[in-house]
Amino acid sequence: MSKHDLVLYHSPQTRGSGIVFLLEELGVPYTLKVLNRNKGEHRSAEFLAINPLGKVPTLVHNGAVITEQVACYLYLADLFPEKGLAPSLKDPKRGEYLRWTAYQGSSFEPAVVDHALQRKAGDPSIMPYGSYSIMLDALYKQLDNHSYLLGDQMYALDLFWGSTLKWCREFNLIETTPIIDAYIDRIVSRSAFIKAIEIDQALLQKQAE
């Protein structure tokens, strides 16, 4: 068993693309198993046995199945501590790192989906994210005075947030500010992000043949 024995189930231009970005940033070997969603490959019995939701990203490592983007980012960054993309358990930044990584799945995504679908907002006291604007303001405030979410050092969560915010900006799901635009651009200009885009383009081309 090796820590490099990583398999990522992925479809191009999905939430899986962020995990490809992270793997490229880590510079570790991995195997991509590409699912053609147009052909319904993510609904095959074989894949549903691994992830009953039929969703990507789905990571398999030494027999363990890791689903949910948040878990995939945390898992991979911890698996390669020498790469410096996760504060260690003893690092005072660890709590904030977990907080702002979990925030993506627990608060940001549900708020953005509710907002995009124009669902009637419930009272902030019963919504898991308060309100869309409270949720977004808190995130943006975190980026007011630094280059990265936790200060001047980039961690895996910045790859997560940079690519998430870019995607949301493209689909007009959020309004950005010059500070947020600069943050997104700082992240997506990284060579690992450009490589992940190229991988997706090649996969899309192959799937279209």
Ligand SMILES: N[C@@H](CCC(=O)N[C@@H](CS)C(=O)NCC(=O)O)C(=O)O
């Ligand atoms: N909660 C999941 C969501 C994953 C997700 O929605 N993935 C989409 C692609 S962006 C998917 O696999 N959709 C396939 C389908 O259900 O048709 C996560 O955070 O990873």
